[in-house]
Amino acid sequence: MSWPGFSALMNAWWFLLLVPLIIFYFLKLRRPRFDVPSLALWRQVVNDQRVNSPFQKFKRNLLLLFQILLLCSLIIGAMQPYLSRGAEQARFLPVLIDNSASMAALDGPNGKSRLDDAKEKVSKLIDDLLADQRLCLISVNSTARKLTDFTDNKRVLKDALAQLDVTQVPSRLEDGLRLAQAMSRVQPIETVVLISDGNVPADIEFELPFKLNFQKLGPGGANIGIVDFNARRSRTGWDVFARIEATQQKDDSRNGPPTARSLCEYELLQNGQSIKQESVSIDGGRAERLVFKVPTTIAASLELRIKPDGFDSMTTDDVAYLELPAPRQLTVFCPRSMETYRNALENLPDILLFPGDSDEPKAVDVKFAEGPIEIGPESRVTFHVGFVPDELSKLVELVSGQSEVVDWRRTAPLLQHVQLLDVQIADDPKLEKGVGERDFEVAGYEILAQSRSGPLILERDRDGRLDYHFLFHSDRSSLVYRVGFPILVQNVIQIAAQRAGLLDAKAHGTGTLPPQRITPDTAVQVTGPNGYTESATSDKNGFVSGLGAPYVGTYEMTGAETPLKLGVSLLSSSETGLSTVDVLKFPEVPVHAAATVLKTDQPLWRWFALGGLCFLLVEWWYFQKRPSGVPA
Structure with a gap:
């Protein structure tokens, strides 16, 4: 049942204006002058005076009635009446609007996008905004951005809504929820509205401090897109692999996925020139793998385009880019004092x-370091032996004594095919009292191998730099005499070659660019599609990280010694597949998609204002423009 209410009840004080209005009519009497030839006519004047007394006049005065109705209509309109629809009276209401890549999906040929549907819902919410309510619009994609502050200015809200566009990045709700949580520390927020197509991760690591109203939009239409694009170096060039995926559309009449096949043309371009063009047939809900041979000994730019034969609800995922680096030797620095490692590397x-014989470069791909004092150039991958890092000195101490490896992570790339059983070590790491594995994780380290008394091998991957730490010195162990030692060194080289992009190449997804290694403390400028630009400065180690990549296309980084070129694509199976969830699983409580549309209270002030205008027009017509013959 709908109940009326008033959001500005204090304006009821304006009803007191009825008192001076009525008093004015009491005092309005104006007596006309009469010239009479006889005193006998004074009796009629006295009778007229008695009839014109204030209360007698008040009994039959249509003009006063119209003006009372007009004043009451305006006052009731000022009290902001509304018809309650059962919605919660949220005075401060944040509205999270999903504008990730899947929100560009159309519901059919010449149809509207999911974002357009979301804008219609939010626009209605703005139109029904009550006088004491404030909205805050927040866009949510791979990050969150506040479009407006809390405001009741409908023009500001609608202008911000009109400027909202789809981004070409996957969806991530945590940032939007955390932004709303931060705002709740300033304003009393009890409910947050989320408007999305449901193409979001089902499991969300966030504890809700408020009620979440999940408004799920209708699904998009059929879609085909590229979800993977990578290459592996071969003897003659590169083996290139791509994967194309089609959505699994549901048939409401059968409640199941159809088996219809879609025909899709694809074209591979190398440096802008087409090198292969064919067609492929894809079943709904499945993927097709494409394999290409690209014979080249120089750097190359690849572009893969697809063109579905039928309706395709998204175009963002119909193109992918991949940069193939030129082949080169892996640069390695190893001090001459580390003779055992140099012997393994020379083979x-x-x-x-x-x-060696040539001058050392400023940076290398991998470096072997002995002792706490590093010498030599900077590197992407560093292999340390024989000491405990300074930041771990309060956690573990290396003392003389016998130890052996009791457990190691066999799946770690560094230790693959390396047998550490029965390796004798002349150094013994001792954990400080109360220290556990969690303390190393907090410090950013992962334990790869350990003895009975403490860790032996650590790994840290931070800011694009990979560090391995052998807390013991390998020369003070039996490891250097085992078959696993040259395999260990080869694993380090393989890891470094992969980090340098010499073994394989992978197309980058939208969101952020991968960390790049350039000259330390160097300012760079990044330019991308749609006029996107961003500036940054490399750190003391020469790494540039955190650069945005919001659009699909090619990005160029200038300012370094060698300009860099990076291809960015959507490459998201979840976004391309348009898969949706009906339940958001939070740690404490699941949130189901609302079964009904978002309820909003219906404001009625417009009708009372219109009624007041009608009373005014009737009064004007009746007393000013009434045609002759119409009874007064």
Whole structure:
């Protein structure tokens, strides 16, 4: 049942204006002058005076009635009446609007996008905004951005809503919820509205401090897109792999997925020139893998385009980019004092070892370091032996004594095919009292191997730099005499080659660019599609990280010694598949998609204002423009 209410009840004081209005009519009497030839006519004047007394006049005065109705209509309109629809009276209401890539999906040929549907819902919410309510619009994609502050200015809200566009990045709700949580510390927020197509992760690591109203939009239409694009180096060039996926559309009449096949044309371009063009047939809900041979010994830019034969609800995922680096030798720095490692490195192919006959570069791909004082150039991957890092000195101490490896992570890339059982070590790491594995994780380290008394091998991957730490010195162990030692060194080289992009290449997804290694403390400028630009400065280690990549296309980084070119694509199976969830699983409580549309209280002030205008027009017509013959 709908109940009326008033959101500005204090304006009822304006009803007191009825008192001076009525008093004015009491005092309004105006007596006309009469010239009479006889005193006998004074009796008629006295009778007229008695009839014109204030209360007698008040009994039959249509003009007063119209003006009372007009004043009451205006006052009731000022009290902001509304018809309650059962919605919660949220005075401060944040509205999270999903504008990730899947929100561009159309519901059919020449149809509207999911974002357009969301805008219609939010626009109605703005139109029904009550006088004491404030809205805050927040866009949510891979991050969150506040479009407006809390405001009741409908023009500001609608202008911000009109400027909202779809972003070409996957969806991530946590940032939007955290932003609403931060706002709740300033304003009393009890309910947050989420408007999305449901193409979001089902499991969300966030504890809700408020009620979440999940308004799920209707699904998009059929879609085909590229979800993977990578390459692996071969003897003659590169083996390129791509994966194309089609959505699994549901048939409401059968409540199941159809088996219809979609025809899709694809074209592979190398440096802007087409090198292969064919067609492929894809079943709904499945993927097709494409394999190409690209013979090249120089750097190349690849672009894969697809063109579905039928309706395609999204175009963002119909193109993918991949940059193939030129082949080169892996640069390695190993001090001459680390003779056992240099002997193992000299037997590996495609390696340029320093120090050697040529001058050392400013940066290398991998470096071996002995002791706490590093020498040599900077590196992406560093292999430390024989000491405990300074930041871990309060957690573990290395003392003389016998130890052996009791457990190691066999799946770690560094230790694959390396047998550490029965390896004798002349150094013994001792954990400080109360220290556990969690303390190393907090410090950013992962334990790869450990003895009975403490860790032996650690890994840290931070800010694009990978560090391995052998807390013991390998020369003070039996490891250097085992078959696993050259395999260990080869694993380090493989990891470094992969980090340098010499073994394989992978297309980057939208969101942020991967960390890039350039000259330390160097300012760079990044330019991308749609006029996107961003500036940054490399850190002391030469890494540039955190650069945005909001659009699909090619990005160029200038300012470094060698300009860099990076291809960015959507490459999201969840966004391309348009898969949706009906339940958001939070740690404490699941949130189901609302079964009904968002309820809003219906404001009625417009009708009372219109009624007041009608009373005014009737009064004007009746007393000013009434045609002759119409009874007064």
